[in-house]
Each structure stands twice: as C-alpha cells, then as structure tokens.
Amino acid sequence: MKIFHLFGEYILLLVKVFTKPERGKIYYSLIVKEIDKLGIHSIGIVAIISAFMGAVITLQTAYNTENPFLPEYLIGLAARDSILLEFSSTIIGLILAGKVGSNIASELGTMRVTEQIDALEIMGVNSASYLILPKIVATILFNPFLTMLSIVIGIIGGWSVGVFTGVVTTQSYIEGIRYAFIPYYITYAIIKTIVFAFLITTISAFYGYRVQGGSLEVGQASTRAVVMSSVFVLLFNLILTQLLLS
C-alpha cells in the first residue's frame, strides 16, 4: 500500500509543479542558473566517463572478434551501436542520477528542514513550481546535449585507444562507424535522454521536497533519491527499448 501512497504523493507534487508559473521572467533566469548548475557542471564527468567507456568497448570488441573471417570494421560498428543505443543515454543517465539526483534532493531537503520552503509558501509562492520546474526544464533542454557530447567523445575515445593499441586502423574504424548507419538511433537516444532527465529530476525533487527532520534525514533522502532514480532509469530503459526499437 505504501507504494501507492508514494505514487499518489508524487503525482500531486507534479500537479503542483506544473501549475501556471507566477512570473515567467523570473523562471527564465532560474532555468539559466539550473542549466549552469545541473548541466554545464556535468560536462566534465560526462566527457571523462564517455572517453573511457568508448575505449573499453573498442578494446573488448577487438579482443572478442579476433578472427580472420571477421572484418576489422566490425570494431567501429560495434562501438558505434553500443555507444549510440545504450551507453551514452543509459550510462550517462545513471551517472547523472547520482550526481544531479543527489544535488537536487539535498538542496531541496536542506531548504525544507531549514524552513526556506515554508517561507516561500507563506509569501504566497508556489514553492514546488518555483524550485522544481526550472530544474526539470533545464535538464530536459540540456541533457540531450550531454548525450550527444557523450556519443562524440565515446567514439573518439574508442578510435584513439583502438589506433594507439593497434587493434584497429583509423580507416577500418571510420568505415565501421559509417557502415549501415541508421539516423533513427540518434532520435532514440535523445528520446531516452529526455525521459531519463524527467525521471531523475522529478524523483530526486520528490524525495528532497518531502524531507522531514534534520540533516540525517536529508542524507537519507539524498541516498533514496539516487537509488530510486537509478532503478527507474533502468526500468524505463527496458520499456523504451521495447517500445521504440521493436
């Protein structure tokens, strides 16, 4: 029964979040701040993880396809499809669930326990909309850029390590990258990223916004937000893969 209660509370919070904002101009500046905080500050970690991810995929594919009957361009092809279809959107989603999710939950949780959210409500401000909506819009707008960046860096990381270790030539790798390319895969990755961005932001905000207690509870809410965001990213990855690729 508790799960239905939580789901009901989550829906009620979303209804409150998506009511008409008081002043659009203020929201615009808040969205820009959130893009900086949640998006631009994530570029570094996304770039590092993507480069290593691309490198490892290339090496593993090379060692598993060591066969004279298999063309070398398969390494580039496998790296491209793995990065495009799964790794960039899902792994980056999971990384952001940890980084952005804990950031959102702890920020809102601290605001709750220090009565800053109550102060907003007393002033007549819709605190849920004011605090959460800019985060949702910011991540939905910026995370597709992070995924695109991850795809590019992942492919470059795979190429550089592949060529450096001698498991693939530049020509074969590029041939594999270009071979039987389906542009829809990019749309698929972006759709997944947008859904994950919504899930990560709203679930983390939900756990942070409803904190009761003190600093201990803020920490617990932050952990719960990361765990639940990650679980739902994986669950929706499965659902979206079936819906969009079947």
Place this chain on the structure above:
Amino acid sequence: MITLNHVSKSFEGREVLSDISAVFEKGKTNLIIGQSGSGKTVLLKSIVGLHDINEGEIYFNDILFNKLNFSGKKEIRKKMGMLFQGSALFDSSTVEENVMFPLDMFTDMTKEEKLDRVNFCLNRVNIINSIIYSLQKLVVV
C-alpha cells in the same frame, strides 16, 4: 480576525493539537506560551496553512481558510507574515537578494526602485555589512 474552532492535528497517529479554539482579534498582540514540544509551532503552522489540520475550522475574517484550495490559500498568504525559528533565509543568496525576493516575485518595480526599497528596509534595521545570528531575524523582518 483569525478564529480557530475545535482544531486538532496529529502526525502518524500522535495527537499534537487537541480541540483548540481561540480568537485572535485585529490590532491585538497575542502570546502562545507552552513547554518545549507542546505544539506551539504546529499550531502556528496550522494557522497559516503549512500543516493541514485533521479536524476543526480556521477562519480568516469570514473565509474558511483550511478548506480553500491552493490558489485560494495563496491569495490570503500574501497578506501574512511569519518569522521562523531558524530565520529561514535563503542561505545561498545575499542579504540584498533575500530582501529583494518578494519585490521580484510580486511587483513590477524597476531594478533601481527595488534597490532603493531594499536599502531603505536595511537601513531601518541598521544592517550595513555583516550578518550575525541575531541580525538574521532583522533581515526577515
């Protein structure tokens, strides 16, 4: 005038407020005194609608406040002021931004007008550069 009729509030089965009735008349100063944990803050937060009460009625003049929807409560809340125990300042913002916040949210004043108003308010409570705990309350005021 604020009127409380038989207000009760409990948290997860634990009753904090039980059958409270009171009248707070306009222009009068009222004190709510009680031991730590006796429910003073819960009563105050219930009056301003931060806690939903389980039973009873809370009236602001003739308006049944506790039955209003979110937008109805929002309009009445704009006329309320509340000083929180922990000041509830936006700790990642400057003093100026804290004082300016309601002006940003609810007025169409220009930046200069808002700054004039902020300086006027801060000068009234003699806040110049630094904020220590006791002065935090003055920022909220």
